[in-house]
Amino acid sequence: MTPGGIVTQLVHLALMLALAPLLVGLVRWLKARLMGRRGATPLQPWRDLLKLLRKQPLLAESASAVSIAAPYLALGATAAAVALVPGFARGMALAPMADLILVAGLLALSRFALALAAMDVGTAFGDLGAARQMSFAALAEPAFILSVLCFAILAGSTNIDAIGAVFAEGGPGLRVSLLLALLALLAVALAENGRLPVDSPSTQLELTMVHEAMLLETSGRYLALWEMQAALRLMLWLSLLAALFLPFGTAPAFSGVFGWAAGLLAWAVKLAGLAVALAVFESATARMRLFRVPEFLGAALLLALLGAVFLFLSTGSA
Amino acid sequence: MGFGQLSFDMAHLLAGGVLLLCFVLLYQRRVAAVIHALALQGVALALAVAWQGWVLGMPGLYIAALAALGAKAVAIPIGLRLLVRRLELRRAVDSAIGIGPGMVAGVALVALAVLVVLPATPGSGVLAREGLAIALSVVLLGMLMMIIRRHPIGHVAGLLSLENGLVLAAAGPRGLPLVVELATAALVLVLTAVAGFFALRLRDDVAGPGPGLLHQPYAEGDPPGKAGR
Amino acid sequence: MTAALAILLCALLLLALAGGGAARWSALARGVHGGCLAVSVGLMALGGAVLAGGGGAPLLLPVGPPWAPLSLAVDGLSAWFLLLLGAVGAAAGLFAWTHEATAPPRRLIAYPLFLFGMALTLGAADGFTLILGFEAMSLASWGLLVARALESRGEDERLAARLYLGFAIFGAACLIPAIALMGGLAGDLSFAGLRAAPVQGGVAALVMALVLLGAGSRAGLVPLHGWLPIAHPVAPAGVSALMSCAMTKVALYVVARLLLDLGGPAQPPGWGAPLLVLGAASALLGALRATQEVDSKVLLACSTIEHVGLVAMGLGLSAILRAADLGPLASVAAGAALLHALGHALFKTLLFLAAGEVEHGAGSRRLDALGGLIHAMPLVALCTLFGAAAAAALPPLVGFAGEWLLLQALLSAWRVGALWVQVLVAVATAVAALSTALGAAAMLRFWGLIFLGRARTPRTLGAQEAAPPARAALVALVVLSVGAGMLPGSLLALAAPAVAQISGHAGLVVAGPLVVSASTVASDYWPLGVLGLLALFAGGLAAVLRRWSPHPAARGPVWDGGFIAPPAHLPFGDPATQASAAGFAQPLRRLLGGRLLMAREVVHLAAPGDPAPARLEAGFHDPVLPALLRPLSAGRERLAGAAEWLRDLGIRQFLGIAFGTLLLLLVLLALVDPA
Amino acid sequence: MLVPTLPGLLVALPVIGGVALGAIPSLRLAAWLNIALAAAGFALALALAALPFGVNGLLHIDALNLPLLLLGALVGLTTACFSAAHLPAEGFTPLTGRASHAAFQIFLGAHHLALLAENLGLAWVAIETATLASVSMVALHRGRAAIEAARKFLIMAGLGIALALFGTIVLALATQPLLGGEASLSLGVLRGVAAQADGRLLSLAFAFLLVGYGTQAGLAPLHSWLPDAQAEGPVAMSAVLSGLLLNAALHAILRAKTVVGLNPASLSPGALLLGLGLVSLLLASMSLWRRRDARRFLAWSSIGHVGLAAIGFGLGGAASVAAMLHLLGHSLVKTAIVFAVGRAGRRDLAGLAGLATARPILGWSLVTAMLALAGLPPFSLFASEFLLLQQGVTRLPWLSLPLALGLLLTALAVLRQVHAIALGLAAPSAGTNLPPGPAVLPPHLVPWMATVPVHLHLLLALLLGLALPSALYAVLAEAGRIAG
Structure with a gap:
């Protein structure tokens, strides 16, 4: 655990926390521009969060301690996952723990906490959202793990840092398997973050909601925590995609301030690019019917499996 | 063997007579005729056994012959006649497979018996084997009769004929130990069987009519649909 | 000892x-x-x-x-x-x-x-x-x-x-011949003797099939x-x-003992494949059923099938890897199986006992009759939450440790050269992940429907907290399972002799008290670190917000999307406005249940003009047991029926049969010349 | 002819006692005398166990007949005790009761003689006597069904015995040329020359002996008389049929096998025995499912178990030891069940449903015994079936499928009844319809006399399964060696 590792880790975490709402705001603003509207400033999510924190929360009479504790747990788990995913630098202090399966587990933990909070009050919408979210996750998770399989074969490890290092050196080169894994991971990312076409992040129609349906009963700082958790999750996924598929320009932790600056720049460019891509994609797609979502995720699962099989064939099955 | 050819010819003749009477038994349709044939078979058997006793010099066999004569040629036929009259049994002994096929089956059985017994390893007595083949044929024919005859008398006649084959086999070889005792025991068995058969039949008739009782009180077989594991 | x-x-x-x-x-x-x-x-x-x-x-x-x-x-x-x-x-x-x-x-x-x-x-x-x-x-x-x-x-x-x-009985009828075949003509049944003369070839395949049928039926492996x-x-x-x-x-111990320890050495890689396949099938079907069942204990039993399947996958994988001379990886798989077996034992016991407490306190096992019990039984609810989270394989609890190791073993099993193993393992990986996620959904449904929301029946409101000794048992189990989750490395070090017996390899490369690692190059898992991070972030967040957002929460009636307030005769609200057990299971029923569980949903619409309400009928059944038993039962019935004709024969026919037997023997004698 | 030695006494005592019993008019006295005779027989059998093995005139004792003899004497004693308690329920008239007692003792004597006889002719006479005695016990029982069963029994058994005699004679004929023209039926003499005799004749003899004695042993497809006879006779008869007659007949087949098996040119007697055993096992495993009458059910189970023992003897070697143990265990357990069912007072299986609830001690004893019958541990049937299966599977792998299938189906059929007894709803009149009759025992003794035999048998089966004394095991191993 080098000093450089600790410093980069702290900077990384601070940046992630600070930038997550901004990223959400940025995507919203870009989407609005693409649709010909002026759009709110990218700072708007931060303003909303601070406003919510100042308000007095209102809890339902039937709410239990779960409603109070779950947001902290969910945000804590997401933040822990975020701390593990490399951003601008490699070899951060927590890099040895940065395991892809653990990240999946932490995301599952926050998902679980969210679903619990949704069920706490005992409303139709909360239950419905929780049931749908867990069902989608049931397909998203194997697709994710199968993508991990591709990385594990190519890099020999499931550690994100190690994978990034191997890929940055261009070890595996361009492979059709990686393309398939990328497609699968993109689908999973869309589903996990409740983006179009799986779930609309800005819908007002309760019947079609998944994520928002679970938050109908929350308010005040609890709502702020959930919003922050969602933003952090988006951040996490974009960073993860960047770390796995665009590992170029990431600064090693020992490379000093200038190296870090270069890494930061590269990271900002990557994130911005991904945000633009997301905004463009979301503007161009419609939300699919709820029961088409399994087919969407099933296709992702099959793509990932196909990627693994291609990999077996191309590595010549030893 | 220290005996002349005649003694064996005679023994085989008598044994062959017993076998022939088996076919006669198979051929008969009427109760009275069956009982007659049975008595004749008893006489033939007694003669055969006595001849063996004389040839082998075993006086015990005379007793066996006498017993056979008394029981099978006299007592049992008379008893059977009385019973048939008493129980008012049908007069015709119908056969399950018909007389002709029955005869054919009988011939086939004899052929089988010969096939089984005769292929001898060198050195053992061929003549003794012939006797055995005849006895085996008689036993098999007796069983055949038990099976193809529907009449109670058919069962009894078959069993008695079968027992005749046993005595024939037992009396054949020289020096079979306990032959008299065994023959007597066999006779006791058959007598008991016949007596028991009819005694039970009598009790049965006293108790009431109707065969197949065994299958009725606990009509077995689950009702359909109750197919448990 | x-x-x-x-x-x-x-x-x-x-x-x-x-x-x-x-x-x-x-x-x-x-x-x-x-x-x-x-x-x-x-x-x-x-x-x-x-x-x-x-x-x-x-x-x-x-x-x-x-x-x-x-x-x-x-x-x-x-x-x-x-x-x-x-x-x-x-x-x-x-x-x-x-x-x-x-x-x-x-x-x-x-x-x-x-x-x-x-x-x-x-x-x-x-x-x-x-x-x-x-x-x-x-x-x-x-x-x-x-x-x-x-x-x-x-x-x-x-x-x-x-x-x-x-x-x-079926299990015994399979296991006895299996052990007899392993013993061979010598008949030495001691483990030392069995180990010294392992079965081979066709006999080995037969032994494996028999053991899987015999012990697998007791372990609950699909399709038994x-x-x-x-x-x-x-x-x-x-x-x-x-x-x-x-x-x-x-x-599972019997499977491990007979197939891996005693029969395992010198087997081809295919030896473990059936176990892996059965394990995967069990994991999937068990988890899926657990998401659908409406009785709390049945749900837990189905979840047991899932976890048993995961353990069996670990054992089968260990056999495959061992046969391919990948000893260290085999030991990872074996370690995963053993760790998960222990973890499952701990958290599932906790869950069953809690379900018992709930039945005792609230008078029902039906999920549809429970709800909101966290208010009446807070301690039971908390303990159960730990168990449910562990069963859902959430980090840093014990369930995650086992499944992490299992996934690591699966992810590295492609090193076995054969393509069929690679594809099989890839599919098994997907199935393992799928069942884990399904298991999480099932556990959420289990805990949420029982403890969260509002009471669905008046009886539930009268529930009381568990008695002190039962509480002690629950808390002890929580402590044990959390402890096991925190120190998987120490546990694996303790299990090293067992791992060595199953996998033929000494143990994990890195299994310190704080860290578990699949191998030197593969990734590490630091459960205590994860716990620390979680505690740090959640606790820090709470501390920060206490400063920045100090407002105490107000209480108000539930909004519920604008539903009207419950009428007076339903003091705890209309239960129909909460999801029922079947309703909560609906997405997964539509998603996966159609093929695997014969799930069906039928809407009965009243005729036009008829004021009767439309009705939705939904349900599922596990097709395996009937598919297995019905033909067997029918076949047995047919045989029994065929044997009955003997009973209806008369004495003449019986004599004929005896005569026939004799004739058969004589003909045999005439035809066959034994010399 | 029987020299007054210990074995001779063992045979003579019951026969003489039986004749005496037939002359005693008081049922009460007869019952006690019956018990006393059986107890004396058991004591004699125990004393016999202390004698060295060897030939004694026409009788002999060796490892093969000693365990069966001890078992027979024991079952005789417990059956006598039980029937004394159960007599009022049998509905005998004084006359038939007397005759039945006499037939029972004569049966016991004949059974002992059949086991002890060193001479095949003598063994044949003994089995004939035993069969006729059991026929008369069935015939003396009340009801027309009993009469019809007795008729069936008589015809089938009569035919079987006749065939067995023919086999015996052929056996003597086959060895006659080697004995200088003098034929002999002594086992020792036959064994001495069997290897040189004509294999074809020996095979012929064994075929007849197998079909003949196989009828008495209840081997399928010669079994047809057994279910009816067992169902319709008195309980005591039922017990000794399953427990003793089948064993004695199988023992006779084994003796013939020991002679014929010595000749390399004969059809392998073991294979024939194995075949019949397999047929019996499979047929029984199917037929058990449709039974409604308790004792017919038990008879079918006996057919299966004797078939299993026949398979073991047919395999030979260690499987013979298993088969010996199986015979002992089966007799003990089966008679225990027969007692318990008789005590329950219902003969249809449906009537036994819920017995464990209605009469816990009797019901749970019955459940335990049925579990033992199904071959579950820790009773001896489990141990013997384990060894048998192990031997069968390793020696003839193709055998594992039919053998395991037969055992599984049999066990499942038995367990189905166990479930009905343990869990069924109690039949309305379970255990209350004992028909009245003159009591022969003081009332306080009745429950003891009726239930102690059941528990004693189960305890012995347990001991045989878990802690077989090494002396007994040595005897069984020797018996297995003799049986080949």
Whole structure:
């Protein structure tokens, strides 16, 4: 655990926390521009969060301690996952723990906490959202793990840092398997973050909601925590995609301030690019019917499996 | 063997007579005729056994012959006649497979018996084997009769004929130990069987009519649909 | 050590005898349960001691048939499972001590015998003792089911007992020939003898099939799992826990012992494939059923099928890797199996006992009759949450540790060269992940529907917190399972002898107290670090918000999307505005249930003009058990019917048959010349 | 002819006692005398066990007949005790009761003689006597069904015995040329020359002996009389049929096998025995499912178990030891069940449903015994079936499928009844319809006399399974060696 590792880790975490709402705001603003509207400033999510924190929360009479504790747990788990995913630098202090399966587990933990909070009050919408979210996750998770399989074969490890290092050196080169894994991971990312076409992040129609349906009963700082958790999750996924598929320009932790600056720049460019891509994609797609979502995720699962099989064939099955 | 050819010819003749009477038994349709044939078979058997006793010099066999004569040629036929009259049994002994096929089956059985017994390893007595083949044929024919005859008398006649084959086999070889005792025991068995058969039949008739009782009180077989594991 | 086991076994037999006396002295019931508790603790200590210090030589018992004298021995593999059995037994014993101060003698006889059978199976040092213990276990647990059926007099319980016994006999009928084939002509059934002469070729395949059928049916591996969700929930909670957590593990122990330890060396890679496939099928079907069941204990039993499947996958994978000379990876898979077996035993016991407490407190096992119990039973709810989260494989709890190792083993199994293994493993990986996610959904549904929301029946409102000893059992299990989750490395170090026996390789490369690693290059897992991070972030966040957002929360009526306030006659709201158990399961039912569980949804619309409401009928059934039993049962019926024609024959026909037999022999004699 | 030695006494005592019993008018006295005679027989059998093995005139004792003899004497004693308690329920008239007692003792004597006889002719006479005695016991029982069963029994058994005699004679004929023209039926003499005799004739003899004695042993397809006879006779008859007659007949087959098997040119007697055993096992495993009458059910189970023992003897070697143990265990357990069912007072299986609830001690004893019958541990049937399966599977792998299938189906069929007894709803009149009759025992003794035999048998089966004394095991191993 080098000093450089600790410093980069702290900077990384601070940046992630600070930038997550901004990223959400940025995507919203870009989407609005693409649709010909002026759009709110990218700072708007931060303003909303601070406003919510100042308000007095209102809890339902039937709410239990779960409603109070779950947001902290969910945000804590997401933040822990975020701390593990490399951003601008490699070899951060927590890099040895940065395991892809653990990240999946932490995301599952926050998902679980969210679903619990949704069920706490005992409303139709909360239950419905929780049931749908867990069902989608049931397909998203194997697709994710199968993508991990591709990385594990190519890099020999499931550690994100190690994978990034191997890929940055261009070890595996361009492979059709990686393309398939990328497609699968993109689908999973869309589903996990409740983006179009799986779930609309800005819908007002309760019947079609998944994520928002679970938050109908929350308010005040609890709502702020959930919003922050969602933003952090988006951040996490974009960073993860960047770390796995665009590992170029990431600064090693020992490379000093200038190296870090270069890494930061590269990271900002990557994130911005991904945000633009997301905004463009979301503007161009419609939300699919709820029961088409399994087919969407099933296709992702099959793509990932196909990627693994291609990999077996191309590595010549030893 | 220290005996002349005649003694064996005679023994085989008598044994062959017993076998022939088996076919006669198979051929008969009427109760009275069956009982007659049975008595004749008893006489033939007694003669055969006595001849063996004389040839082998075993006086015990005379007793066996006498017993056979008394029981099978006299007592049992008379008893059977009385019973048939008493129980008012049908007069015709119908056969399950018909007389002709029955005869054919009988011939086939004899052929089988010969096939089984005769292929001898060198050195053992061929003549003794012939006797055995005849006895085996008689036993098999007796069983055949038990099976193809529907009449109670058919069962009894078959069993008695079968027992005749046993005595024939037992009396054949020289020096079979306990032959008299065994023959007597066999006779006791058959007598008991016949007596028991009819005694039970009598009790049965006293108790009431109707065969197949065994299958009725606990009509077995689950009702359909109750197919448990 | 072996002598200690013998003493504990004798103590269990004595307790069974004492249980017989409970008809006269009802105070004996507590004594029996207390004794079982003490023996369980003893078993746990014994297992731990052997794992730490090594076992002794086999001990020949003075009983048993002369050709196969019973013998006992505790080695690493047995010790690991003894540890597990002891832990479950102690918790179940504490529960029984609380709730069954009076029990009929038939149950007090069967209960110690059940423990006895399991301990004997684990402590056996030869094939005959193993079978004897296995059968004693099956019979005694059948006795417990019968006792339950006699008390409730329900048709379901009777059916459960009958199915159970049928499968028990089936298991014996498969295991006995398997062990006989392993023993071979020499007939030496001691483990040492069996290990010295491993089976090979076609016989080996037959042995594997028989063991998988025999022990797999007891472990609940698909397709022989059908009895498990019917039988396990019938028993009282403690016994359910023992059946679900200990007995299935004992069956897996038999699989591991016979197939991996004794028969494992010198087998082709295909040796482990059936186990892997069956395990994957069980994991998937079990998890999917768990998301659909509406009875809390049935749900837990189905979840057991899932976890047993995961353990079986670990064992099968270990066999495949071992055959491919990938010893270190094989040891990872074996370690995953053992760790997950222990973890499952801990958290599933917790869940079953909690379900028992809920049934005791709220009077029902149906999810649709519960709800909102977190207010009435906060401690039970909290403990159960830990168990449910562990069962859902959430980090940093024990369930995640096992599944992490399993996934690591699966992810590195592609190193086995053959393409079919690679594809198989890839599919197995997907299935494992899918079942884990399904299991998480099932556990959320389990915990959420029982403890969260509003009460669905008035009875639920009268629920009370569990009694102190039961609470102690629950808390102890939470502590154990959290501890096991935090220190998987230490546990794996402890399990090293068992791992070595299963995988033929000494153990994990890196398994420190704080860290587990699949290999030097693969990734590491630091459970304590994860816990630290979580505590840091969640706690820090709470501390920060306490400063920045100090407003106390106000309470108000639930908004519920604008639903009107409940009427006066429904003081706790209209239950229909919450999801029902079937409703909560609907997305997954539509998603996966159609093919796998014969799920159906039919809307009955009233005719136009008819004011009757439309009705939705939804349901599912597991097609495997009927598909398995119906043809067998029909075939047996047909054979039995065919045998009946003999009964209807008359005496003449019987004579004919005898004559025919004789003729057949004579013809044989005429045709065949033996010389 | 029977020299007054210990074995001779063992045979003579019951026969003489039986004749005496037929002359005693008081049922009460007869019952006690019956018990006393059986007890004396058991004591004699125990004393016999202390004698060295060897030939004693026409009788002999060796490892093969000693265990069966001890078992027979024991079952005779317990059956006598039980029937004394159960007599009022049998509905005998004084006359038939007397005759029945006499037939029972004569049966016991004949059974002992059949086991002890060193001479095949003598053994044949003994089995004939035993069969006729059991026929008369069935015939003396009340009801028309009993009469019809007795008729069936008589015809089938009569035919079987006749065939067995023919086989015996052929056996003597086959060895005659080697004995200088003098034929002999002594086992020792036959064994001495069997290897040189004509294999074809020996095979012929064994075929007849197998079909003949196989009829008495209840081997399928010669079994047809057994279910009816067992169902319709008195309980005591039922017990000794399953427990003793089948064993004695199988023992006779084994003796013939020991002679014929010595000749390399004969059809392998073991294979024939194995074949019939397999047919019996499979047929029984199917037929058990449709039974409604308790004792017919038990008879079918006996057919299966004797078939199993025949398979073991047919395999030979260690499997013979298993088969010996199986015979002992089966007799003990089966008679225990027959007692318990008789005590329950219902003969239809449906009537036994819920017995465990209605009469716990009797019901749970019955359940335990049925579990033992199904071959579950820790009783001896489990141990013997384990060894048998092990031997069968390793020696003839193709055998594992039919064998395991037969055992599984049999066990499942038995367990189905176990479930009905343990869990069924109690039949309305379970255990209350004992028909009245003159009591022959003081009332306080009745429950003891009726239930102690059941528990004693189960205890012995347990001991045989878990802690077989090494002396007995040595005898069984020797018996297995003799049986080949």
